Amino acid sequence: MKEVIQIYYPKLEDVKIAAENLSGVVLESPLPKSMYYSKLYNCNVFFKREDLQQVRSYKIRGAYHKISSLSPSEKESGITCASAGNHAQGVALSCKLLSIKAIIFMPRTTPKQKIEQVQFFGEEYIDVVLEGDNYDEARDAALLFCKENNQVFVNPFDDKKIIEGQATVGLEILKQTSIFIDYVFVPVGGGGLSAGLSSVFKSLSPQTKIIGVEPKGAPAMHNSIKKGESIPLETINNFVDGAAVKNVGGLNFQICKKNLDDIVLVDEGHICQTILDLYNKEALVVEPAGAMSLTGLSHYTESIEGKNVVCIISGSNNDISRTAEIKERALMYSNLKHYFIVKFPQRAGALREFVAEILGPSDDITHFEYTKKTNRQKGSAVVGIELKQSQDLEPLIAKMKANNFYGEYLNNKSYIFDFIV
Template sequence: MNPNDALTPKGKGLEDIPYFPQIADIRKAAETIRQVAEVTPLVSSIRLSKLYGANILLKREDLHRVRSYKIRGAFNKISSLSKEEMDRGVVCASAGNHAQGVAFACNHLGIQGTVFMPSVTPKQKIEQTQMFGGENVQIVLEGDTYDDASNAANQFCKAHGKTFVHPFDDPKTIEGQATVGLEIVEQEKETIDYLFVAVGGGGLASGLCGVFKALSPQTKIIGVEPEGAPAMVTSMKMGVNTELNQIDKFVDGAAVKKVGDLAFSICSKNLYDMVTVAEGKVCQTILDLYNRDAIVVEPAGALTIAVLDRFAEEIKGKNVVCILSGSNNDITRTPEIKERALLYAKLKHYFIVRFPQRPGALKQFVAEILGPDDDITHFEYSKKSSKENAPAIVGIELKSPDDLQPLIQRMKSKGFFGDYLNDKPDLFQYLV
């Protein structure tokens, strides 16, 4: 998606938001969350370090009891409320990870919470949220995106006089997330040259800017968004916090239409770079981390690893930290993850194949059209007429992207070729 094709500029300019996270407040937040969040490991990745010729360290935020860093901001914010506010109860909107942090905090503190989640939230995240919240939390599924759920949550808050616990655009939330950076600085005694962080609403990135500006100003912080939801990248280009009209919701933990106003003001002035990564590449990274490192991450948790090859020359010989932000991945998504990875690598291709209406046509296709390493992974055929040729939708997995054009030429020369679907997104989504 071209970000400039889906913009609705709105929001505040930089001069309107003076807030910047202070190290004293972040240290205070660290004391607050210590009762529910243990210090997560900062470990060296032998595979990635060897691959990039750098010292690649992974900050394992996926190892929290709620499997993401979001517990930090949620607990810090809720703990800061007055007794009256706690008695009235809290409300949040989340694609899953913040919801679990809020649910855990509500149960731990004995207060009532209402959690609004998009209807497309993976089932695993919904079940985990209910488990952590128990009888203290009610879950409401609303809309198709985080932004839809957020609008509904804010309306509910106003109607019932409850406190909204924002997942990223609140000073107390930002200061709680910032404790990730405080731990990194304390754990790594050598200078950190580069720090990669996933950006959804921008709360974690904003908190890191506060920590590293105070304690390690030479560290270059690089934010990473999914290509299908480039809210921060777009806003930086526009010079104003900008809402996207549509997004790809696959990287659910980092797919927002609009970043926080506080986050935009902080990140636009303090990030070294802000980039996007294709969803298909994120999927391949998820598979690599699982197969090669026995690490389970959700799509947002893989963003910082997926982008490393773009900075391969720059980070060579450097000390690099990648934050693995979460591991709330539903195993039922694995087929889609593999599919997206193959499509991105140009190894999976879909065609409309016109089979002649005669015996042996399929056998000829397998024997004469497919290459020795090609594999049919999808076949959908329905004869609805007496025409000479009947179409079928065929998915073929190749061993190499270079095998595509020879395959198409063989189909055309033998009269089987109907159409190529990969480069026709509307038709592809409708048929496959």
């Protein structure tokens, strides 16, 4: 006999209980209209500002609701969690508020800023352990520790209480506006927020379309929904650290498969451009995962015209040391930053010729690595060039080839490119 799988869907009454439990702990984050993006997309774009929570992300909702629901003996034994940053901060603050000890496992690749914030929020109630190169490896270490020490593992997304806590974001949105919301764009990592929020809307506003947005380098939910079953990814791009997981939650997959109207993948470079635009146009500082929902609007330009749209700005825990990388990725996505192997003749004046006759008047050399080879006719240099207009690329390459400077284009060769940027 085939096993019958019991599928969990959050009940509205349980989400309302979570909202009561979180009263006084979380901020009812504002829902302002963005004048800039409303004009850009010719619709009404509202930001759900979860970046304004005390821990600067929505993760405090699920973490506090879960931890506060534990039995006295479970609280006494202490808890363990794994996180790339935001869940860890939610757990840390919750543990301090509830006077519970916690061991928090974080990937070694976690930005220093996030680690320091976790320690700040948890103070003496938490210890941070750095383990693994991504969330999944940190989680495996945390689960082993949890088993050996008989502690409760607080999952960042695949847990009923976590999902119900995150679902309160949806309750707030519907409470804060009397107009009909046509679309909600929600970032997807492990799926806790998208599962919870979509369940609320399907109950209270079923005609609203819920669009999940996932990073192209970690399409775990997208691939799983497409295949009809939860499928782990073999490799992921960790750049969007708040949403890069190899495997989505089993509970969340079943919910999102039913509730999400669509899920779109956004390029990491496009996310970076959104981060810069939000800073320059809206004076908002967001992390990569926090910019994903807004980045997803570009996939629905025609559909959202004249509609009411909500984007979840999920977090603002961005490390300022990543600014150079964010700018670099944005320029490359915009087709303005390019890397080449340039072959220079081994004679005086070759570089001057390249600058004066090959580069355009507004082109800028931003990277240059060269060692003169006295036993060769030509010496190769790695050159990074920033253009003012994307259409200047083809004429530049044509001039390089016509004058025998062209060696190789590196932007699309990741095995080489990673050593440069």
